[in-house]
Amino acid sequence: MEKKHATTGNESLRILVEKAVGVEVQTCYQCGKCTAGCPLNEEMDLMPNQILRMLQAEYPGYETEILSSTSIWLCLACDTCYSRCPQEVKLPHIMDFLRQESIRRKLVNPKAKNILKFHKAFLAEVKRNGKLNELGLTIDYKLHSLHLFQDMQNAPSMLFKGKLGLIPHHVQNPTEMKKLFKKING
Amino acid sequence: MKIGYYPGCSLQGSGRAYSESLFAVAEKCGIELEEIKDWNCCGASAAHSLNHDLSVALPARTLALAEKQFLDQILVPCAACFGRLANAQQELTTDATLQKRVSDYIEMPVAGSSRILTVLEFLQEHIFPVADQYLVNKLNHKTACYYGCLLARPKDLTRLERPEDPMEMETVMEKAGATPIDWAFKTECCGAGLSVSRTDIVAKLSAKIVEDAVSRGAESIVVACPMCQMNLDLRRKEINQQLEVKSDIPVMFITQALGLSMGIEADKLGLNRHFVSTGKVVSCVGRKEV
Numbered sequence: 001m002e003k004k005h006a007t008t009g010n011e012s013l014r015i016l017v018e019k020a021v022g023v024e025v026q027t028c029y030q031c032g033k034c035t036a037g038c039p040l041n042e043e044m045d046l047m048p049n050q051i052l053r054m055l056q057a058e059y060p061g062y063e064t065e066i067l068s069s070t071s072i073w074l075c076l077a078c079d080t081c082y083s084r085c086p087q088e089v090k091l092p093h094i095m096d097f098l099r100q101e102s103i104r105r106k107l108v109n110p111k112a113k114n115i116l117k118f119h120k121a122f123l124a125e126v127k128r129n130g131k132l133n134e135l136g137l138t139i140d141y142k143l144h145s146l147h148l149f150q151d152m153q154n155a156p157s158m159l160f161k162g163k164l165g166l167i168p169h170h171v172q173n174p175t176e177m178k179k180l181f182k183k184i185n186g
Numbered sequence: 187m188k189i190g191y192y193p194g195c196s197l198q199g200s201g202r203a204y205s206e207s208l209f210a211v212a213e214k215c216g217i218e219l220e221e222i223k224d225w226n227c228c229g230a231s232a233a234h235s236l237n238h239d240l241s242v243a244l245p246a247r248t249l250a251l252a253e254k255q256f257l258d259q260i261l262v263p264c265a266a267c268f269g270r271l272a273n274a275q276q277e278l279t280t281d282a283t284l285q286k287r288v289s290d291y292i293e294m295p296v297a298g299s300s301r302i303l304t305v306l307e308f309l310q311e312h313i314f315p316v317a318d319q320y321l322v323n324k325l326n327h328k329t330a331c332y333y334g335c336l337l338a339r340p341k342d343l344t345r346l347e348r349p350e351d352p353m354e355m356e357t358v359m360e361k362a363g364a365t366p367i368d369w370a371f372k373t374e375c376c377g378a379g380l381s382v383s384r385t386d387i388v389a390k391l392s393a394k395i396v397e398d399a400v401s402r403g404a405e406s407i408v409v410a411c412p413m414c415q416m417n418l419d420l421r422r423k424e425i426n427q428q429l430e431v432k433s434d435i436p437v438m439f440i441t442q443a444l445g446l447s448m449g450i451e452a453d454k455l456g457l458n459r460h461f462v463s464t465g466k467v468v469s470c471v472g473r474k475e476v
Contacts, residue, residue, distance in 0.1 A: 080373075126226070151382070
């Protein structure tokens with residue numbers, strides 16, 4: 001699924017980000033608070049402030065480097081960076097846009113494929129029923145990621161504790177959800 | 187007074203204990219919760235990661251249904267759903283073009299006019315004014331109040347005065363007769379939506395939270411989000427693999443804690459549904475001296 005933007009085809013990633021998110025990347029003065037507070041900075045290949053610096057500098061090849069990074073997929077949208085940013089740069093919203101652009105240009109980092117598969121399985125379940133059924137989501141994700149036995153040890157006790165519903169919940173008219181998804185994806 | 191209620195998907199599945207305890211507490215205090223009819227999933231991390239319009243349209247459909255039902259206030263107990271609904275409301279009310287587009291997608295008008303309450307606001311505004319007479323028990327133990335991300339941030343949505351060091355949950359737990367501890371990880375992230383796709387990351391982040399709470403003497407962790415509860419409780423095996431000293435600290439919903447102090451039975455509050463036993467905490471509960 002992709003977000004549609006009015007792109008002229010020759011707009012740089014920086015301009016696309018600024019249009020989609022409504023921030024000016026030049027307002028960032030590289031204090032580094034976003035990276036310092038990021039719970040996943042140890043796991044990231046590009047630091048959050050580095051991504052902003054690359055958008056500011058626009059050196060050759062920066063677009064592919066950002067869009068094929070794992071960082072954009074690891075971002076948890078915890079909002080720590082945004083909350084502490086003295087310039088109120090909406091970094092989590094920038095990350096959302098970069099993920100969508102990374103899919104559109106087919107640049108998703110292979111290491112992030114399972115994260116993307118999980119998101120897709122999640123939305124497939126919402127499209128089907130309008131509500132998320134954890135069992136349906138788990139099965140769908142396992143089939144796509146081939147992590148067939150992950151978390152199997154938890155299933156019996158989740159059932160026993162009444163945490164795993166077997167009967168799927170759905171909105172009154174599930175075709176309404178399918179229509180909604182279809183309209184948005186164009 | 188009737189208050190609108192959006193359960194969200196988790197509260198019908200892995201987070202059932204949250205809704206059971208919330209309803210038990212509300213019933214005790216004579217507060218009626220009216221579910222939004224035919225609500226749908228908020229879209230969670232998946233929608234905002236993959237499609238911006240979808241991430242607004244999904245919550246917008248629910249908000250439109252609430253407006254049809256004339257619900258001026260909607261309680262959203264799940265912190266993650268709250269984040270998505272409040273974000274959609276903010277975008278809809280500040281971007282008329284988006285509002286028009288979304289209204290076309292969902293084939294309903296949507297104003298985004300209902301007030302969306304976090305569980306903490308609901309407790310402060312609706313439960314506390316009548317709760318004193320029902321608070322018959324004391325929890326008698328030390329607790330770590332864990333807010334996680336979306337109950338605390340971003341502050342323009344959560345409306346917390348101190349997003350780095352909020353105290354709202356501590357106020358609730360003091361009323362329940364527990365002793366909240368001072369600790370460093372109350373607004374750190376548990377790993378949230380990466381629970382299934384990157385369990386290793388969730389174990390690492392959640393382990394830091396459990397370790398800090400335990401090292402400062404907490405005997406329970408109290409949460410207000412089904413995702414946080416699931417990661418800290420269901421992922422305990424993976425968390426303990428990261429820790430030098432294994433921990434069996436239980437993780438309760440804030441409404442379960444409040445329910446215990448109101449003398450509601452543990453089973454009715456869903457305290458039997460957790461993976462890490464809540465037995466020790468339940469056995470600490472004692473009658474309040476009058």
